[in-house]
Amino acid sequence: MYIEKRFSVMDRQCLIVVFSVFLAFLPQGLLASTNDAVPARWTVREATSHALRHNPDGAIALERIKIADADIRAAKAAFFPQLTVSAEYGRTNNPMYSFGNILNQGMFTETIDFNDPGTTDTLQTRATVQYRLYSGGHDRAALEAAGERSRVAEHEQAAIRNRLEFEVVRAFCTIVQATETIGARQSALEAIEASLAVARARFEEGNLLHEDVLNLEVQQSRAAEQLILARHGLSLAQRGFLHLLGLTGDSVAIETTDNLGQEIPAERDSSRRPELAAITATIKAQESLVRQAEAGYLPTADAFGSYQVDKGFELSDGSGNSWSAGIRLSYTLFDGQQTGAATQRAEAQVRAAREQQRKMELAFRFEMEQAALALRQEEERLKVTDKMVASATESTRLARLRFKEGVLLVSELIDTENRLTEARMSHTLAAAARRIAIADLRRAVGLRQFTQGD
Numbered sequence: 001m002y003i004e005k006r007f008s009v010m011d012r013q014c015l016i017v018v019f020s021v022f023l024a025f026l027p028q029g030l031l032a033s034t035n036d037a038v039p040a041r042w043t044v045r046e047a048t049s050h051a052l053r054h055n056p057d058g059a060i061a062l063e064r065i066k067i068a069d070a071d072i073r074a075a076k077a078a079f080f081p082q083l084t085v086s087a088e089y090g091r092t093n094n095p096m097y098s099f100g101n102i103l104n105q106g107m108f109t110e111t112i113d114f115n116d117p118g119t120t121d122t123l124q125t126r127a128t129v130q131y132r133l134y135s136g137g138h139d140r141a142a143l144e145a146a147g148e149r150s151r152v153a154e155h156e157q158a159a160i161r162n163r164l165e166f167e168v169v170r171a172f173c174t175i176v177q178a179t180e181t182i183g184a185r186q187s188a189l190e191a192i193e194a195s196l197a198v199a200r201a202r203f204e205e206g207n208l209l210h211e212d213v214l215n216l217e218v219q220q221s222r223a224a225e226q227l228i229l230a231r232h233g234l235s236l237a238q239r240g241f242l243h244l245l246g247l248t249g250d251s252v253a254i255e256t257t258d259n260l261g262q263e264i265p266a267e268r269d270s271s272r273r274p275e276l277a278a279i280t281a282t283i284k285a286q287e288s289l290v291r292q293a294e295a296g297y298l299p300t301a302d303a304f305g306s307y308q309v310d311k312g313f314e315l316s317d318g319s320g321n322s323w324s325a326g327i328r329l330s331y332t333l334f335d336g337q338q339t340g341a342a343t344q345r346a347e348a349q350v351r352a353a354r355e356q357q358r359k360m361e362l363a364f365r366f367e368m369e370q371a372a373l374a375l376r377q378e379e380e381r382l383k384v385t386d387k388m389v390a391s392a393t394e395s396t397r398l399a400r401l402r403f404k405e406g407v408l409l410v411s412e413l414i415d416t417e418n419r420l421t422e423a424r425m426s427h428t429l430a431a432a433a434r435r436i437a438i439a440d441l442r443r444a445v446g447l448r449q450f451t452q453g454d
Helices: 002-008 012-024 028-035 044-054 056-079 096-105 138-206 208-242 273-296 338-403 408-442
Strands: 084-090 120-134 301-310 319-331
Touching: 044 056, 044 138, 044 208, 056 138, 084 096, 120 138, 138 208, 138 273, 138 338, 138 408, 208 408, 273 338, 338 408
Parallel strands: none
Antiparallel strands: 084 120, 120 301, 301 319
16 A cells, blocks of 8 residues: 555656656667658658668678678788697507607606506697798788778678669659559549530430440540559559568558659769779779789798696606797798689789779769760650640640530540640659659769758
């Protein structure tokens, strides 16, 4: 009762403070699951951010960076001394080994029979340290190559990120286009149905042939078919959008009025592409591998030292300690041309990487020019389709009035309705294509789709 009374009079603000402290000490993974909640309606920025966190390609690129970092740590191991410890126990009656055990354990006497010293045992524990003083540049070149491969992985991640952002923007614009297409098809169907109602009324009055009514019914069925296809296209676009986001489902809601707000790049230079930075780092890594292979022509030098403890049980109180230290110099006089072949292979890889770099530079410049021309085309096309829609809308309005008054043929009305639908479709396609062209141009010059911090 006392506890319940104390809790019942506790101040509400204290509860809020306690709950806030509890949230502060929660594991970050639990809080992240709330931040990754799927919104009811996606904006394009929310979609790109979610895709970067959950698309498998992004996760694969991140793991490749971790692999490259592990390679760097492995290469750095060559610059540290190697320390090993070992223990061994054995028994023997072999004269040579038994005599050696007696000497190591300090138990030699003049009464020992050298031909038959008897059975001995030994427990040996040893600690050994070794450090490579000089490797001909092999280890330094390996570390440099690993560092360049790490930079390659980082640039490849940036390239995947840019490509993924573009794909999300394109999928988003495709959904907007499909939604507007459904609207245009629906309007066309409603207009045909209204004209069909007028035609049936005129047919009942004897002012229209049955053949004309049938023509309008055929046009109505065709418009309904086009609407079905448009809805199917929207369904496919939505599924593709969810796939990019690493989600499953068959439908998605987006902010169709969302203004992408992407700036058109003023500088048309493809040299900022992360793919080019990656191939440059690849070339540097290959050059380091050439130096690593050439190290086989040079000697190596190692410093070593060890300390050993011998303990015997067959001979009472037999024990002894010993140490050894020195420097080892090694040089391979002939390795069957293995070093030469490795060097030749590494040099060929450098030349191939440089040609790949030149190929990518040409391809990316062409991509940028294509994207720039596509944007110019869609901007001009959008201006034309604006006028086209305005003219077709007014022409269709007048045609419907004339048909209602009985001074316009059905075939002429159908042609007018088709021209209006085609004009609306062309305008919808041009608007979506312009947004996609801007996104593609930003990708082609190596820019992200949205300025960070917006």
